[in-house]
Amino acid sequence: SQTIHQWPATLVQPVGSPLSLECTVEGTSNPNLYWYRQAAGRGLQLLFYSVGIGQISSEVPQNLSASRPQDRQFILSSKKLLLSDSGFYLCAWTGSRLASNNEQFFGPGTRLTVL
């Protein structure tokens, strides 16, 4: 069965510091991977998605970036965090972006607080 991991689970960082969040998927190959952010009491905002190694699409221009160095690894980064970057960061995977019926499955999330 497939499993998705995220770490760290919680993170408190000062404004202006760098960020690196990691997501890995087990039990599948060639997954489509997604990074979402959820602000407190709000819906899911898609940040980045990737259909393969080195292929990143950005949905929202901001001071975050993403990379996919391996098939089942997806990394979210920032060089300088802003207060507005606080939120719950979720990684998700699905089988194929081209299929119309693919369900997304989420990792446990990382709660980021920027002070």
Add this chain to the structure above:
Amino acid sequence: QKEVEQNSGPLSVPEGAIASLNCTYSDRGSQSFFWYRQYSGKSPELIMSIYSNGDKEDGRFTAQLNKASQYVSLLIRDSQPSDSATYLCAVNMMMDSNYQLIWGAGTKLIIKP
């Protein structure tokens, strides 16, 4: 603009009653519809998928899809306090030659003992 709309709630339902959650979507060509449950502080968990008009039942949960009216609903029978959560509706829509899940903001459901 491709959108998914949900009433944010909170929707308060007595224990044992039927909870009814609704969702409307803008893209008439959408083919896949999902309901996720999210407990406070946790990640969303898929509870129902529906692809055809009509009802789909899974235990105490029933998803209903009406493509002509562009709405999808989730019924929870015999509601339990453990059903208290935010329920997210997601619809697969074609965006720039790829399918993308478009999310509603969620409905907060409270089951009162």
